[in-house]
Amino acid sequence: MRLLSKPLGALSRQRRRRFAPMVLLLVALGLTGGAYAAFAPSPQAAAATGASAQTLKDGRDLYLRNCSSCHGLNVEGSSDGPTLVGVGAASVDFQVGTGRMPAAQLGAQIQQKRQQFTQEEIQALAAYIASLGPGPAIPSKDQLDYADADAAQGGQIYRTNCAMCHNFAGSGGALTRGKYAPSLQGVSPKHIYEAMLTGPQSMPVFPDTTMTSQDKRDIIAFLKTTQTEPSPGGLALGKVGPVTEGLAGWLLGLGGLIACAVWLGAKAR
Amino acid sequence: MSDQQHTGPGARSHDAQSDGRHDVDSRDTANDTSNADIQLAGGHDSEGPPTDGSSHDELATRFADPGLPAHTYRRSDIDPLAARRREREVATLFGLSTLGTLLFIVAYFAVKPSDAAGPEMLGQVALSTKLLGLGLGLAMFCVGAGAIHWAKTLMPDDEIVAERKPMRSSEEDRRAAVAALKEGAAGAGLGRRKLIRNSLLGALAPMGLLAIIPLRDLGPLPGDVLEHTAWKAGRRLMTDPAGRPIKAADLPIGAVVHVLPEGIKKLPRPLDEEAKATAIVIRLAPSDLADQRPDRKGWDVAGIVAYSKVCTHVGCPVGLYEQQTHHLLCPCHQSTFDVTRNCAVIFGPAARPLPQLKLATDEAGYLVAAQDFEEPVGPSFWERGD
Numbered sequence: 001m002r003l004l005s006k007p008l009g010a011l012s013r014q015r016r017r018r019f020a021p022m023v024l025l026l027v028a029l030g031l032t033g034g035a036y037a038a039f040a041p042s043p044q045a046a047a048a049t050g051a052s053a054q055t056l057k058d059g060r061d062l063y064l065r066n067c068s069s070c071h072g073l074n075v076e077g078s079s080d081g082p083t084l085v086g087v088g089a090a091s092v093d094f095q096v097g098t099g100r101m102p103a104a105q106l107g108a109q110i111q112q113k114r115q116q117f118t119q120e121e122i123q124a125l126a127a128y129i130a131s132l133g134p135g136p137a138i139p140s141k142d143q144l145d146y147a148d149a150d151a152a153q154g155g156q157i158y159r160t161n162c163a164m165c166h167n168f169a170g171s172g173g174a175l176t177r178g179k180y181a182p183s184l185q186g187v188s189p190k191h192i193y194e195a196m197l198t199g200p201q202s203m204p205v206f207p208d209t210t211m212t213s214q215d216k217r218d219i220i221a222f223l224k225t226t227q228t229e230p231s232p233g234g235l236a237l238g239k240v241g242p243v244t245e246g247l248a249g250w251l252l253g254l255g256g257l258i259a260c261a262v263w264l265g266a267k268a269r
Numbered sequence: 270m271s272d273q274q275h276t277g278p279g280a281r282s283h284d285a286q287s288d289g290r291h292d293v294d295s296r297d298t299a300n301d302t303s304n305a306d307i308q309l310a311g312g313h314d315s316e317g318p319p320t321d322g323s324s325h326d327e328l329a330t331r332f333a334d335p336g337l338p339a340h341t342y343r344r345s346d347i348d349p350l351a352a353r354r355r356e357r358e359v360a361t362l363f364g365l366s367t368l369g370t371l372l373f374i375v376a377y378f379a380v381k382p383s384d385a386a387g388p389e390m391l392g393q394v395a396l397s398t399k400l401l402g403l404g405l406g407l408a409m410f411c412v413g414a415g416a417i418h419w420a421k422t423l424m425p426d427d428e429i430v431a432e433r434k435p436m437r438s439s440e441e442d443r444r445a446a447v448a449a450l451k452e453g454a455a456g457a458g459l460g461r462r463k464l465i466r467n468s469l470l471g472a473l474a475p476m477g478l479l480a481i482i483p484l485r486d487l488g489p490l491p492g493d494v495l496e497h498t499a500w501k502a503g504r505r506l507m508t509d510p511a512g513r514p515i516k517a518a519d520l521p522i523g524a525v526v527h528v529l530p531e532g533i534k535k536l537p538r539p540l541d542e543e544a545k546a547t548a549i550v551i552r553l554a555p556s557d558l559a560d561q562r563p564d565r566k567g568w569d570v571a572g573i574v575a576y577s578k579v580c581t582h583v584g585c586p587v588g589l590y591e592q593q594t595h596h597l598l599c600p601c602h603q604s605t606f607d608v609t610r611n612c613a614v615i616f617g618p619a620a621r622p623l624p625q626l627k628l629a630t631d632e633a634g635y636l637v638a639a640q641d642f643e644e645p646v647g648p649s650f651w652e653r654g655d
Contacts, residue, residue: 157510160510161525164586164589173600175589175591176591176594176598176605176616179591199592201592201593202591202593203592204524204551204590204592205521205522205524205525206524207519207521209516209519209520210508210513210519210520210524211526212511215511263417264417267341267421268343268345268422268426269344
């Protein structure tokens, strides 16, 4: 402070001069602007790291041609689709990467289908959407590396947070009014991670703050483990639990027994 | 005395080409003989109740005996060609059974259990198991099916009347049995040996207590444990299962966290406590809470609400949250709760809204409970009163 007091004192003496207020104002403005530029979160820079102007332009072109009829020319959303400002690159990568977007038709739930764009196009779209507002980024390779993850711990987290909708083996299950939790079998780790991060459609959000990156890797490891487990009993029946087992039991087992009983009791002609 | 009356054989020899009238006649005669049989049996039993015969006569005059339905003949009874065909069918089934047995034996020796699984249709069950099962199934099912087919199509299927025999033993046997019992009782001498009688009674009487004493394990009564959970004012919400505290600022809108109270693992019966205290935390946009009950205003923290996860129907864990509709579903019976209106029941058998946990934040910004649930969580119970 003492070191600073001398130049500040000199400045105050200069203030009586004519241009002093203007100089002071310019310096203050410059300092504020510089500090802001240095410290303020820049969504464009943060979300779309390495996204060149050309990529953003390609993304915008793709958006205007393929998405804007529902999500609006200015990404403001419409009655057919929500605004995409702030959904983040992860959301775009999930929705477009699993073929859910662009949607074939509106309905109870947008269906998964064949991917409609190349990975580069998806990257460009994601970069463009991410440049509009901060949101979750596409998980990095390290975040997705579940080789050392704890599948048993993942199973615990999965059973508390996911199993009620997606079934204990990740086979999916029904929700209300035609909606459903899709099967997780064969879904790539990246898309599982992004779904937890962004909460697509009916799914709630499981942010990295409450369900850490390590938790998510554990869950992915658990899912991948259950899917590669052999089924020594024969038919796994889709691993959807008592529904198919009951159906097979009633129709095949009991049905066969009843058919035999009816044949036994019928009079020969 | 013959108590079996074949309606078939007599009829079959001369009635096969006769009309229905004849049939009825022959049936009538058959019924007459059977009635005579019953009367004969009654008369034979001299100790029988005297009213038996007369009540039977009364019934016979009041109701006409409908007799047996007319016998229908099978194709194999009439047509020798059809009979031959049935014979071949039975033989085919028996032949299949033999093949099944052979298949089992061949598969047992030729296919090792360690061999590849073979065709994909039954997953990873070993080929050996599949073939053994198929052989065993064919062998047993076909021999049974053949036997049934044989009995149903080729063996005689004439209706037969089999009269019941009298249940009562002869007077001689009854007297002998009573005498034997009395002799045995006299030999045991219970009337004379009072010491043995009394000590035996003393041994048997308290045995009833053995059945009654263990009923104590049904108690003690639960008291008020159903009314309270481990939530207390200031107790942090911890993620389940990781057990980390939650900063209110860390939850984006649409986020869900399943929580337990801090320190629950150190309570005397942690699993019982978890079963009662388990809760779900959801962050809504504060504007979504516009329709909530006036007395619940301020129970959320900036749109973060917490509800008991124990369904008010039969106590299943309610956990299916639809982020877009803000509906919370119970997986067992599809009870649906509207989170925007304090989890009011909008579908299904649940009796009451899910109990809401009043939230607050502590100095460090972590979510804490402001109080325990106001009402008992979970399904109705007797002492709950509603």
